[in-house]
Amino acid sequence: MQAFQLDIQTIRQRARQQVAEGARTFTYxxxxxxxxxxxxHALATELVCALRYKRHHFTASGLSSEPVALEFQAHANEELAHADRIAERIVQLGGSPDFSPDGLSTRSHADYVAPDSLEAMIRENLVAERIAIDTYRELVRFIGDKDPTTRRMLEDILAVEEEHADELSDWLGRKD
Structure with a gap:
């Protein structure tokens, strides 16, 4: 095994030459x-999911709807927090987060579905969470070691999406 060595002079020189690049350094x-x-696209997905959860929060009805509606609200807030993290990372990378409502649904991986029954709401949210899970897993694989900061952020979001899917599945009375 070769000994670890840093060429600190070169690192310092590049840092000064590329200072306008912010967090994105030569080693990116x-x-x-x-x-x-x-x-x-992930940002659009999170925004669409938050909007769907918000609608379901306000329109859920029936005897057992109150705790589910409150959980829809909590999920909406978590999806918005994911959107914030993604937007911050886009800016760190020198890009502009696309919050434009024009084309939001076409950029999103998940659909915006507005069913009337509580069970259908839970099911549609579970479908969307499963789409998000597979999408984030693929993004994590694609990014790999090329961008560990983005990968870790996506892995953190993925873990929350898996929690959401598990909870929604429990509400539907999953069959293992």
Whole structure:
């Protein structure tokens, strides 16, 4: 095994030459424009999911709807927090987060579905969470070691999406 060595003089020189690049340094190995585009699609997904959860929060009805509606509200807030983290990362990478409502649903991986029954709401949210889980897993694989900061952020969001899916599945009375 080779000994670890840093060429601190070169690192210092590059830091000064590329100071306008902010957090993205010479050692960034990802395709920054592609990562920004992928993150903007993830941002759209989180925003669509938050809007769907908000609608379901306000329109859930029936005897057992109150605790589920409150949980829909909590999920909406968590999806908005994910959107904030993604937008912050896009800016760190030198991009612009796309919050434009024009095309939001076409950029989103998940659909905006507005069913009337509580069970259908739970089911549609579970479908969306499962889409998010698979999408984030693929993004994590794609990014790999090229951008560990983005990868860790996506892994954190993925863990919350898995918790949401588990909870929604429990509400439907999953069959293992």
């Amino acid at each position: 190995a990802g395709d920054v424009q592609q990562v920004i585009e992928l993150l903007n």
